[in-house]
Amino acid sequence: MRALVLGGTGFIGPPMVEYLLDRGHAVTIFNRGRTNTDLFPQVEKLTGDRNDDLEALKGRTWDVVFDNHATLPRWVRQTAELLRGSVGRYVHVSTISVYAQPEYTLPDGRSAEPGWNEEEKLRLDEDAPLAEMPDDWDGSEQITGLTYGPFKWMAEAEAEKAFPGRTTVVRPGLIVGPGDPSDRFTYWPVRIDRGGEVLVPGTGGDSVQFIDARDLTRFIVDLAENDVSGVFNATGPESRLSMEELVHGIRAVTTGPIGFTWVPADFLEEQGVEPWSHMPVWIPGDPISYVRVDRAIEQGLRFRPLADTARDTIEWHATRPEEQRSRLRSGLSPEREMEVLEAWHSR
Numbered sequence: 542m543r544a545l546v547l548g549g550t551g552f553i554g555p556p557m558v559e560y561l562l563d564r565g566h567a568v569t570i571f572n573r574g575r576t577n578t579d580l581f582p583q584v585e586k587l588t589g590d591r592n593d594d595l596e597a598l599k600g601r602t603w604d605v606v607f608d609n610h611a612t613l614p615r616w617v618r619q620t621a622e623l624l625r626g627s628v629g630r631y632v633h634v635s636t637i638s639v640y641a642q643p644e645y646t647l648p649d650g651r652s653a654e655p656g657w658n659e660e661e662k663l664r665l666d667e668d669a670p671l672a673e674m675p676d677d678w679d680g681s682e683q684i685t686g687l688t689y690g691p692f693k694w695m696a697e698a699e700a701e702k703a704f705p706g707r708t709t710v711v712r713p714g715l716i717v718g719p720g721d722p723s724d725r726f727t728y729w730p731v732r733i734d735r736g737g738e739v740l741v742p743g744t745g746g747d748s749v750q751f752i753d754a755r756d757l758t759r760f761i762v763d764l765a766e767n768d769v770s771g772v773f774n775a776t777g778p779e780s781r782l783s784m785e786e787l788v789h790g791i792r793a794v795t796t797g798p799i800g801f802t803w804v805p806a807d808f809l810e811e812q813g814v815e816p817w818s819h820m821p822v823w824i825p826g827d828p829i830s831y832v833r834v835d836r837a838i839e840q841g842l843r844f845r846p847l848a849d850t851a852r853d854t855i856e857w858h859a860t861r862p863e864e865q866r867s868r869l870r871s872g873l874s875p876e877r878e879m880e881v882l883e884a885w886h887s888r
């Protein structure tokens with residue numbers, strides 16, 4: 542294939558470009574030429590800006606475009622309109638955040654963490670209702686926690702409008718592994734590798750989902766190679782994984798002495814320790830943690846073992862600049878973790 546990658550040098554771009562090259566495809570990347578500019582000297586690089594400069598894309602033809610990085614519907618509208626006559630397929634990387642996330646409530650109105658059976662009923666498939674724009678949305682392009690999901694499905698619709706029947710939409714869950722700038726998954730392998738007493742949230746039974754960027758990008762490229770249209774959730778692993786299994790799975794690739802202290806969700810809440818930002822990957826009881834991926838698996842999505850992702854993440858982390866290693870962007874600082882553990886033990 543002659544492949545155009547919009548983006549290409551951030552997080553999912555590099556493993557995607559590597560896999561495309563491994564598969565023998567001709568790759569062009571389009572970005573502003575600011576991020577990781579030393580990557581892929583052998584690849585054609587076009588410079589422009591999704592905001593206001595698409596000149597470099599004009600008058601060229603490709604078999605497929607991978608739109609990796611677009612959140613704003615306008616970005617997709619403009620590239621899709623420009624490329625509709627000169628590109629065979631539009632592949633848009635979206636997100637499972639497009640779904641409306643119903644609160645799980647018990648019959649008496651209290652919210653609760655669903656058990657496994659309830660989870661089955663709640664699992665979001667590709668036809669689940671989409672999140673609506675908040676009522677007070679002012680029409681601006683500001684990306685917030687509430688506008689991100691709606692913008693992403695609007696962007697999907699722009700691609701499908703310009704490339705009817707020739708669009709592939711992939712909705713990943715949390716993307717993890719080497720190269721992740723967010724530290725959301727990285728926190729756990731790094732913390733567990735450090736050893737000692739590790740604060741872990743909840744009861745251990747909560748579901749977690751994520752996908753290694755290398756598995757994701759391989760799946761995306763395979764869909765394009767096989768000329769597959771449609772919408773696909775893409776997160777993992779293949780069967781339910783609990784928070785307890787996650788941390789013990791990571792522990793299996795580390796060697797230091799370690800103990801896990803499980804601290805209940807309500808105590809963490811009292812301490813101001815929040816799911817997701819302070820305790821990454823963990824969003825207890827949220828249907829976004831048990832999204833259905835049968836369609837993608839049927840279409841060839843495969844997952845590497847957790848141990849591979851954990852070990853590779855630890856190794857990659859060791860190569861990062863000191864300021865990134867010493868202050869992770871997600872999770873608790875060592876001092877804060879110790880404070881919360883002390884509060885828990887002396888309650």
Ligand SMILES: NC(=O)c1ccc[n+]([C@@H]2O[C@H](COP(=O)([O-])OP(=O)(O)OC[C@H]3O[C@@H](n4cnc5c(N)ncnc54)[C@H](OP(=O)(O)O)[C@@H]3O)[C@@H](O)[C@H]2O)c1
Pocket residue numbers: 547548549550551552553554555571572573574575576577589590591592609610611612634635636637712713714715716717723
């Ligand atoms: N991270 C997650 O857990 C998660 C979960 C679900 C879905 N997603 C989705 O997954 C995708 C991740 O994309 P990625 O960033 O990793 O892709 P990527 O292919 O690595 O692209 C990032 C690139 O976009 C370029 N870029 C940024 N602003 C630009 C602009 N104005 N004009 C042209 N190029 C621009 C940057 O290069 P320059 O700086 O050189 O321009 C950078 O190389 C996103 O669509 C996100 O919504 C992420």
